Amino acid sequence: MMDELFTVGLAVVTLLFFRWSFRHLPEEKWQFVASIPRLKKAEGRWQGVNLTFYGLFNAAGYTLGAAIVILLTCAAGMPLALTLGLIGLVLAVCMPGSRLIARVVERKKHTFSVGGASFLGIMILPPLLLALRPVATAVWEVPLPLMVYMASFAIAYCWGEGIGRLACISFGCCYGKPLSALPPGLRKCFGRWHFIFEGKTRKISYADELDGVAVVPIQAMTAILYCVTALVSLYLYLKSHLTAAFLLALGVSQLWRFASEFLRADHRGRGKISAYQWMSLVAVGYGLVVASSGAAGAAPGVTVRITEGLSVFWDPLMLLCIQALWLAAFLYTGRSEVTGATIEFHVHRRLI
DSSP: OHHHHHHHHHHHHHHHHHHHHHHHTTSGGGSEEEEEEEEEOGGGEEEEEEEEHHHHHHHHHHHHHHHHHHHHHHHTTOOHHHHHHHHHHHHHHHHHHHHHHHHHHHOOSSOOOHHHHHHHHHHHHHHHHHHHHHHHHHHTOOOOOHHHHHHHHHHHHHHHHHHHHHHHHHHTOSOBOBGGGSOHHHHHHTSSSOEEOOOTTSHHHHHHOOTTSEEOOHHHHHHHHHHHHHHHHHHHHHTTOHHHHHHHHHHHHHHHHHHHGGGBOSOOOSSSSOHHHHHHHHHHHHHHHHHHSTTTOOOTTOOOOHHHHHHGGGSHHHHHHHHHHHHHHHHHHHBOSSOOEEEEOOOOGGGO
């Protein structure tokens, strides 16, 4: 019963959060969290650095993803220290890798690629787990079943990117095609459900001048599909169907990434089939090989207990680690390099 209550509770909270987000985040005021003055200019004005809701939601995605991995692996009896070390290694590769891949594929130095980061994570995780197996056996005396971690990371990725897509709505990136460019059938389908972005500092405006234009709500579609997939996969995992949970989360997320790009209008690199789409297909094939290999195994004897996973978060040190991860991710992804600010301060004389 605890498994059902936990899954339904997550679903309700996510639904309410998405309902608010889809309605308000396309508005202009939801792009910047704050502007921090850095250099003083003439006439008492300051040059500022913008902190964005893009970074806030991305940080939330990273943090929730990490929390899901910790919850699920500890629920399966895996050592917490091993899980934390593995999360640190994966993030150390994928966070800078997301910028490097965007630079190579899109020829842009100041952007991030979630698709590139996820591809890196999928590719490095199995060999990393195999390399850590002797360590886990020697230090913690656990067999380190690969599918426990592969399924946990796949579910966490779905959940994290589902929440992270709200960052794209706020910044106006990863946007869909204008409804006027769609075939009549699709145009009618999205006639009542679309996004109209406001603000000249959003990517949809400065890259394609599509602010004020009805576009396909591709970010919302991705967020809903990924979080629903994460919830179903999570429930399968809690019932010890680890391989099914892994394949569902990986297959839906990567195949949708391939299909959804045909509805996107932002630049995704050259070619009718983008590099990101090829990455998603390779990731699915790679995941099938890993799931069917003898090294992955079916994790026999692993029992998942949600209460054991939840108990980890009663430790204040764990909560501080989660907060530190959120802050690091926010500072890394939330400082806008493509927008600036001019700040002016004054005194309200009548209130002195």
